[in-house]
Amino acid sequence: MITYGERQLALLPDNIKPVVENPDNRSRREWGTFKDSLKAPIHRWFTYPAGFSYKAVEYSLKTYGVTKGQTVYDPFMGSGTTNVVAKTIGINSYGVEAHPFIFEVAQAKLDWSINPVDIRDALNNIEDEVRVRKPVMSNSAHDILKKEFPELILKCYSETVLLELLIIRDVLLSLPLSRNSYRFLFVGLASLLRQVSSAATGWPYIAPKKSKITSNGKIPIVEFKRCIYEMLDDIRVTIAKAEPSYDDAEHHYFNEDSRNTIGLIPNNSIDHIFTSPPYLNNFDYADRTRLELYFFGRAKTWRDISDTIRSRLITSATTQISRNDPRYIISSELRTCCPDVFMSLQTATKELSKLRLQKGGKKSYDLLVSGYFNDMYLSLKDAFRVLKNNCVAVYVLGDSAPYGVHIPTDEFIGKIALNLGFSEFKILTLRERGGKWPNNPQRHKVKLKESVVILKKS
Numbered sequence: 142m143i144t145y146g147e148r149q150l151a152l153l154p155d156n157i158k159p160v161v162e163n164p165d166n167r168s169r170r171e172w173g174t175f176k177d178s179l180k181a182p183i184h185r186w187f188t189y190p191a192g193f194s195y196k197a198v199e200y201s202l203k204t205y206g207v208t209k210g211q212t213v214y215d216p217f218m219g220s221g222t223t224n225v226v227a228k229t230i231g232i233n234s235y236g237v238e239a240h241p242f243i244f245e246v247a248q249a250k251l252d253w254s255i256n257p258v259d260i261r262d263a264l265n266n267i268e269d270e271v272r273v274r275k276p277v278m279s280n281s282a283h284d285i286l287k288k289e290f291p292e293l294i295l296k297c298y299s300e301t302v303l304l305e306l307l308i309i310r311d312v313l314l315s316l317p318l319s320r321n322s323y324r325f326l327f328v329g330l331a332s333l334l335r336q337v338s339s340a341a342t343g344w345p346y347i348a349p350k351k352s353k354i355t356s357n358g359k360i361p362i363v364e365f366k367r368c369i370y371e372m373l374d375d376i377r378v379t380i381a382k383a384e385p386s387y388d389d390a391e392h393h394y395f396n397e398d399s400r401n402t403i404g405l406i407p408n409n410s411i412d413h414i415f416t417s418p419p420y421l422n423n424f425d426y427a428d429r430t431r432l433e434l435y436f437f438g439r440a441k442t443w444r445d446i447s448d449t450i451r452s453r454l455i456t457s458a459t460t461q462i463s464r465n466d467p468r469y470i471i472s473s474e475l476r477t478c479c480p481d482v483f484m485s486l487q488t489a490t491k492e493l494s495k496l497r498l499q500k501g502g503k504k505s506y507d508l509l510v511s512g513y514f515n516d517m518y519l520s521l522k523d524a525f526r527v528l529k530n531n532c533v534a535v536y537v538l539g540d541s542a543p544y545g546v547h548i549p550t551d552e553f554i555g556k557i558a559l560n561l562g563f564s565e566f567k568i569l570t571l572r573e574r575g576g577k578w579p580n581n582p583q584r585h586k587v588k589l590k591e592s593v594v595i596l597k598k599s
């Protein structure tokens with residue numbers, strides 16, 4: 142019986158089969174979710190449902206004995222949970238995130254050199270401008286907002302709230318702020334958008350027709366100031382609790398693609414990888430930030446989002462797929478390197494390509510599965526390149542069952558890793574998940590789970 146946390150047990154002897162364990166520890170069940178992080182200073186700045194628990198990162202660093210002077214890497218850094226933990230305890234870190242908006246959130250969370258005086262002055266300026274501009278603009282609010290925002294945004298806010306948000310956004314842009322002060326305030330404003338919306342803008346879907354009560358009476362400038370002062374306080378509290386020499390550690394973050402980090406991260410330079418890649422569950426990361434992207438004018442249409450974001454991310458949603466694109470056929474590299482996984486994938490994708498024709502939505506789950514493993518193959522290959530010998534990479538991920546066809550993602554990832562040169566892998570189940578495949582009207586009965594895949598490089 143394997144107990145997660147006993148270090149020597151994570152380093153399995155040769156030829157041992159992966160062991161799946163069902164831990165009964167309640168808190169461990171939440172490691173793959175953002176629940177813990179939502180309550181923790183700095184981690185909570187932006188609600189990123191794709192994020193994981195900071196406690197899982199702390200646990201892994203301890204379990205694998207990663208200490209000062211060593212380096213942890215998160216190839217799917219998202220909003221920066223791994224790197225914030227590393228920074229707090231003075232461990233060097235690397236992070237790669239392909240989504241530009243989420244990357245900015247991570248950058249803000251990782252920059253603790255914010256000058257509170259500059260922030261306070263900026264807030265006072267913004268408040269003054271709201272007071273002066275709002276009455277002047279109110280009469281023509283309807284036309285101003287209609288010209289400024291796509292329909293989705295107009296549907297999510299009352300005119301008075303949206304006008305105030307617009308003034309805050311524009312004054313913020315016009316102030317002569319340092320780059321890091323601007324980013325700090327930008328993330329504060331971004332995190333407010335869903336709170337002050339009168340529509341159901343909770344993750345994952347935006348439902349402009351459904352109203353919610355929690356936003357009632359919230360005044361954007363008041364909430365903005367409250368949120369920014371809380372963020373400043375979070376930095377103060379975190380620095381007070383951090384290791385005294387936390388600032389000596391080096392951190393490198395890239396808004397890049399973790400399928401290939403040659404030139405960014407040296408070979409054999411990483412002591413530990415802790416990450417959670419996109420799950421194979423049709424979650425469209427680009428679309429989920431549509432509200433923020435539209436509000437800040439980073440995108441105006443679905444097409445803009447595809448061009449600037451969707452196309453940069455690893456395949457994890459059918460919305461990224463075009464059926465004629467050869468990138469969504471199992472690559473010859475994956476086929477040659479991992480014949481065992483290739484055979485299983487081929488069987489599953491053949492079944493999916495038949496099943497889709499019998500379904501209303503005709504979703505391209507067959508190509509989604511191939512594209513996902515093509516991309517994960519490349520990312521794992523890069524992870525192997527950067528990891529030092531005798532070190533461990535930990536992947537938090539979920540399996541899936543599109544159209545009821547079970548894809549044991551954790552097992553495939555482990556097997557691909559072995560073929561790439563990792564010496565062993567182990568799978569630990571964190572929790573069982575609801576047996577439904579999102580967006581699939583015909584629910585299936587396959588029990589899904591969230592697991593940790595531990596890969597060792599000898």
Ligand SMILES: C[S@@+](CC[C@H](N)C(=O)[O-])C[C@H]1O[C@@H](n2cnc3c(N)ncnc32)[C@H](O)[C@@H]1O
Nearest residue numbers: 192193217219220222238239240398399454455
């Ligand atoms: C499950 S989330 C990780 C969340 C992170 N653990 C946190 O706590 O915020 C996966 C992330 O991978 C990012 N991603 C997708 N494709 C990528 C790629 N090719 N390179 C780097 N990051 C990518 C997504 O944008 C998403 O933020």
